[in-house]
Amino acid sequence: MKALHIITGLGVGGAEQQLRLLLRHLPVDCDVVTLTNPGAVAEGLTADGVRVVHLGMGGNRDLTALPRLVRVIRSGGYDLVHTHLYRACVYGRLAARVAGVRAVVATEHSLGDSQMEGRALTPGVRALYLASERLGSSTVAVSSAVADRLKRWGVPAPRIEVVPNGIDLDRFRFDPERRERTRRRLGLPEGAFVVGGVGRLTRGKRFDVLVQALTRLPDDHWLLLVGGGPEEHVLRRTAHEAGVAGRVLFTGERPYLPDDSPGPDLPALTSAMDLFASPSAEEAFGLAAVEALASGLPVLYASCPAIEDLRPPAAAGARRVCGGPEAYARAIAEVRGSGPRPRTAPEVAHRYSITRSTARLMDVYAAAVSRSSSSPSPIGASPS
Numbered sequence: 001m002k003a004l005h006i007i008t009g010l011g012v013g014g015a016e017q018q019l020r021l022l023l024r025h026l027p028v029d030c031d032v033v034t035l036t037n038p039g040a041v042a043e044g045l046t047a048d049g050v051r052v053v054h055l056g057m058g059g060n061r062d063l064t065a066l067p068r069l070v071r072v073i074r075s076g077g078y079d080l081v082h083t084h085l086y087r088a089c090v091y092g093r094l095a096a097r098v099a100g101v102r103a104v105v106a107t108e109h110s111l112g113d114s115q116m117e118g119r120a121l122t123p124g125v126r127a128l129y130l131a132s133e134r135l136g137s138s139t140v141a142v143s144s145a146v147a148d149r150l151k152r153w154g155v156p157a158p159r160i161e162v163v164p165n166g167i168d169l170d171r172f173r174f175d176p177e178r179r180e181r182t183r184r185r186l187g188l189p190e191g192a193f194v195v196g197g198v199g200r201l202t203r204g205k206r207f208d209v210l211v212q213a214l215t216r217l218p219d220d221h222w223l224l225l226v227g228g229g230p231e232e233h234v235l236r237r238t239a240h241e242a243g244v245a246g247r248v249l250f251t252g253e254r255p256y257l258p259d260d261s262p263g264p265d266l267p268a269l270t271s272a273m274d275l276f277a278s279p280s281a282e283e284a285f286g287l288a289a290v291e292a293l294a295s296g297l298p299v300l301y302a303s304c305p306a307i308e309d310l311r312p313p314a315a316a317g318a319r320r321v322c323g324g325p326e327a328y329a330r331a332i333a334e335v336r337g338s339g340p341r342p343r344t345a346p347e348v349a350h351r352y353s354i355t356r357s358t359a360r361l362m363d364v365y366a367a368a369v370s371r372s373s374s375s376p377s378p379i380g381a382s383p384s
Helices: 015-027 038-046 066-075 088-100 123-133 144-153 176-186 207-214 234-242 268-271 289-294 327-335 347-351 353-371
Strands: 002-007 029-034 052-054 080-084 106-110 138-141 161-163 193-198 221-226 249-251 273-280 299-301 319-320
Touching: 002 015, 002 066, 002 123, 015 038, 015 289, 015 353, 029 038, 029 066, 038 052, 038 106, 052 123, 066 088, 080 088, 080 353, 088 106, 088 123, 088 193, 106 353, 123 144, 138 144, 138 234, 138 353, 144 161, 144 347, 193 207, 193 268, 207 234, 207 327, 221 268, 234 249, 249 299, 273 289, 289 347, 299 327, 327 353
Parallel strands: 002 029, 002 080, 029 052, 080 106, 106 138, 138 161, 193 221, 193 273, 221 249, 273 299, 299 319
Antiparallel strands: none
């Protein structure tokens, strides 16, 4: 089988890094098209030996990208097209059908109750999404919460497949030497209790809650924020005004897998933490929380479908926290007071291993290719 993955961009983000990890484990010959922004993840994919094509799309309404994408698909001889993120799903599904590829799978990574990839869920966004969805074979939801949202939008249940995000357990397995090396590199004082947050620095992630929580905790508590985004300057100002700027570290975007960029990667930074906190009220999966659990960290979260989909014993070490800075400060203090715990991965981390996710996705691929043999002729083609 030969597959083409189409994604909106390849900067450092959850969906983008998930795609790179996925391609390392899929037993399929894969190429990638990025509509825009061939960033750090594109470089990583190329280093992995994956062919990456940058389409050079000028914006959401750059319709000239459609015929260029059709030509790429036709020339590649693909059995299946797999799209990721909103813009790539809208353009990619249509281009695949015009090009004659009938097996078209889309993964919905970021659908929330009120937004998708930071985009407000207006009637127009929903209508365009549903119109393009009908051109595909199936839509993959990364959690049952996303599947339920798709159903409420009007996607027929039989067209939805739940395939959770996957993690590389070996990459996040706790290593005490890596922890000490990373903490020294970050300049953390000995004995510091480090609360970590990972994700895009946007308003919806509510990292300001953790900055404000730090003001209610002793001076040996530090906050390590991993990620970049438009709210970084706001968070820095908040920390400065609150008098805790000296105890808040910003690492910028960090890769999931090793590359040539300076500084520690995401698993190393996770190993340097003592607790992980995610005050975001709306998540599609909660990948960073699962990665933290794989590193043996206690986890405080406001929303995490990956954890909520499982029985409570499977996610030992995870606790839901509702509220603002006071609630998070109290919860952090309680975790600190309970003393250190073994840095071993609970059952939930093993449930979401990348090998399990790729095996499930291969079942979706096989069904899509099988159904395509009896599907209607592609758009613009004459019946055989």
